[in-house]
Amino acid sequence: MTLVIIKTEGDSNSKVYPLDLKKTLLDIRKKLEADDELLFLQKVDDEFHEIPLNREGDFLLEQVVDDNSKRILYLRKKKSSFDWNILNNKYNLDYGCIMSFDGNKRVNKRAFKMKDCDIIDIGDKGYKKDKIGFDSKEDWMKKTNLFINDDDINIDILNFVKVGFSYSQNENFNEEIKSVYKYLEVGKVLLRFHKHLEPTEEFIKAVDNAAISENPREELKKIIEEYGQFIPTEVILGGRVYIKDIEKSSESSTNKVASANINKILEGNYSSTKKISKFYNFNFIKLLGGKHPDGKNFDDAAEKDWIESLKDYQNWECIEYRNPISIFQFISDDLRKKSFMSIGKKILYTGTEDCDYDLCMPGMYRNIGLNKMSSRITRIIQKNKDADCDIFATVIDTEDLKDVFFNCQIYYNEKGVPSIIIHGIQKEFHSYKYKLKVGVMVIGYDIDFSFILSDTRVELIKEECDSQNQYSKKLYLKYDLYDLIAKKNSFFGIPVLNDVNFSKNNSFTIGHNFCNTQLDIENKEEEEDIEEGKGRVMEINKESKSTINLFSYCSKTNCYIKLPKFTFYTFIISNNLSYSSNFELFSLEPNTYNKFNLFNFINLKRKFTSRSISSLNPRCVSLYLSEDKSYNPIFLNQSSEQIRVEYVECKCNKTCSICKDKSLKISEKDNAVCVVYTLSDN
Template sequence: MTSNKVMVFVEIVGDTTPTMKKLNLENNLFNIRKELRKSTNDMNILLFVKKVGHKNAKIELEDENDILLNDIIFDNSGSKFLYLLKNSSPSWNYLNDKCKLDYGRIMSFDGIKEASNKAFKLKDCEFNLNGAEKYKKGQLEFKSEEDWMMKTNLFFGIDINVQNFIGFGLSIGKSKNENLKDEINSTYKYTEIGKATLKFSKVNLGLTNDFENDIKDAIASKESRQFFEIIEKYGQFIPTEVILGGRVYFKGVKSSSVKSESKSKEVSLNASIKSSNIKIGGNSSDLKSKSDFYSFDHMRLLGGNHPEDENFDEKVWIESLKDYQTWDCIEFKNPVSIFQLLPDDLYKETFKAIGKRILYKNIEEYDYYLFKPGRYRTVELRNIPKKISNIILNDDADCDIFAAVVDPDETSKKVFFNCQILKKPNAKPNIIIHGIQKEFEECKYRLKIGIMIIGYDIDFNFIHSNVSVELIKSVYNSKKPNMTLPFEDELISTNTPFLGIPVLNSITYLNSSIAIGHNFRKSDNKLDIETFPYCLKTNDYVNLPKFTFCTIIIKDCPNEAYQLFKLCLSQKEPGISEFNDPNPQYISLYSSDVNSCLPVFINQKSKKLYIGHICKNCKICTKSPKSQKSVIECILFNPDMI
């Protein structure tokens, strides 16, 4: 309380001007330090000392909880003095505050940017001075735009997370400097002095109230745009390992026939340090650029001091780095999304509120041998990246697989190919492919298979995308074979693509030779899912044991990724359409005719699409008039265009 406080003269050793402060002599030094931070700059680099004759006895930070202010007060004729001394060794607290290590960051074309708002407070870390210092010389070159952004944002190692954050930086940094190509063709010789490393993890970070409230508001809104705004405010990631010290660059240029002679000459190491303030890239009101990679005509300085307008003197610069107050960040490692650093409950609520995304897409080629009726081909997901494979096996991601198949041989019209997904518990899904023939013939094909993986973006690598995916699972029951979805009119009128695929939890003798076709049909203001289990051994439609039908709805799909065209077909004539892309297309068949019931399959042959039915004599086909013609609409989705 105020009544327990007395006037104390606070003096920094070496500073002739003390300040006056009312302090409680019975408080420990840890609490006194918190009080002094309110009025004393750089309290993190100052230690308490006790006067012992003409000497000063330093008090280590870890002992401050056990020592009272009254124990170290110096009484001079009734006046009470508290002495502080600059610490000769840096503390991690000081370096964290100086370099804002617990602030979020975003990569950009004009250097890494710090967020203006703080998402976390660093509580502790692994801080290493011993062995961190090293003298290093080298040369920096750039292989591509992405490589240039990575290195100019102080990431030099190989890390897949860095690649994801680069993609975000590229997506928002549209206003590139016209000299970027010249910069990519440049080289930089550098000298580096590493002084300290700091490492920390999720357990070392405490959530700020403002960040927590903004996260909860965004979750409640269910608007993915709000999470993008959070990134603009708090940054996208925090590097969890930082090297501090100094680095100096000297710019040169790779030899090139298109460059002028003046550009192709390498700059002398006696370059002037005069600034030219060259900048590239976009700006953000909530983000501050930490450093512009070309802040000087031919040289850039990170950490340390050097007089301006003088030729570079390496000895002077190295000497300046003995003062830890001159250190700067010279390399970042192991960046982690700010959302992944949230407490577990908020982390899960966040990626669920953002919604599912297309996490991976690719086209692969496989051989298909059809030497026996009913035989199927299992395609294992062996070629997908390890990171995606791990996400598939992570229950939190709740992934599903969609697939499409193309036979590049346009002459083989007698074979249809059909995809299903086999999803066993605790295992990666497989793709099941059936070859459908009216009359069996042995054959071999080289098929193209499109693979698309849908799930929650648990690593937040696709948060910049406006396209989200809603996934609906319906359980097939032979007693009630038709499954129904709402909002038919809404999907068609807004050009919203929707796709479906059957998912089995096992392959048995009951279903191994059954290809499951499907289409969508209007039913009032709803969407009926009609499935057609076709047995390749008996060549007719049969009942099928229970399976799950997955439907995905692609929301906010760009126009260039969506096509809608119609085909006329009957029992006698197949519908045919042509398009430009020979790769597998993700296609749904939709009929607005409530009386339509023709069971049809999709058959893509290179750049042609055939829609037809296989069986004409089963009970499904014979109940329709022979002359019946139907108009069926084809909804085509191209994930490469989003």
């Protein structure tokens, strides 16, 4: 026999019994003459778990007693009123949510049915006293919507925050972000129900109808408004008191007039169009859960009474949400895939990375594996193959050095892992270690529906290119690029290589230009040229409205070379209000420092007056020519201050078809423009 301390939750008096540690809990219940109103608790990682009555025969007493606490057996009184169904009905736990300016908003329509719920007692671990502040408006939105755990780096939470901002575009966050609060928290129980949620038939039918509708994106937006964007699958119930830290708040405040206006609003004046959130709309104290103490001061006596009131579960409130999951994750894989594919591909990520490029020998390239870059890129690409991600990359030299420019290509190795290949092209080789900034854009299906409110749509055209040993090739587009420019729609392209063609020659770089199509089928000379497969036109599509001219250059030999087999990706981004500021259109200007006064220069200083962060970010740049002439192949060279047209030197002694047939350079009459799409870190 071993002396065991018996502690019943909620009872300050303990008892000591001599018990056999090798007996089952069923035997111990008989020994203690305990009725079924008492449940045995097992402590795991400082959390108490109830052992069901029908499982007591499976546990020995020695497996349950807390060995590190002097042989303590914990019991809990079974309360018929303490039922997860009652808690669910009170707090609508199986309803979806949308983050908002005024806190987490539960929607009106029920997307799920909760079949069961795991209830975990938090115990003494639930008592906390601390301060809460905000690093940014995103951090403010996250914490005021009760995702307060700083250690939670769930990327999905940040996506849900963005949606919350889209519903709160006219709100003023400045004063709230400066605020600091002291808080007292008493967490009572943790509810977990991820495995116990089933989507309702009404919700499933709504999603299915949206996917086959004429405007799936609008219908899915309505579903989010009605059913929520996500559901927290873990909830802590209990109480929390917020006390505004007046000293800290006043130290961080820089606008006394704004502070005075805040005080008026706290007194009930809501005339301002920039309203203050409900979270901020209290003077000193805000209570979540527990009975409100009498009087205005939350002193020691009031704190004691408030904590005492939390012994009654009916006084509990939701004080923290965890593990939010998109409402669409609970429907079948087939229906979810059908839904996100119906709205097309989206921009899932844009960002920049710094890198060094040691150009130590002719033809040396830089290979940047995407799995070595931002962890967010890796997560997006690897999270789910259904996203079908594609990559675009661009680069600038942060030192703005002369006599070199850089070109990007995407490369997939034998395992299908993408990376960015950068070639530095010099007129005469010299070894140098360049400092580059690489811009990356990831396009794919929005499998988490995190960007559903954005009406930006990306169309990707993939064209397999087998030039049949030619130095140049034309691709024909059904799009009128002139019309796309008029609508402020961006377009740009990039070559994509696989392991087979890259391993044969890794010093080549593929360039391209966009042109308006000027086809005269009655021109016999051109018809014969087409039929014989000579010159610059290899194929013809009479319905095409635009062309893409492709060519290949070897950075090792400084010669045009025959095009390898590759795939060319054309990205077309439809314009919307949120992305219109990313679009710019510039005409080429004459470079006064060039003795030929060629139109090969765009001065960006008018847009960026200093070397700001924005000016140093790489941009997606496409050259558009109003006519398809025999232009000398053109590369674009961008720096923080300008975009330049580059004509490379070919050392073939005019033996290749490009040097023989393509000699024109851009002039004022050619109406050449650059479509510029600015990448921003998101």
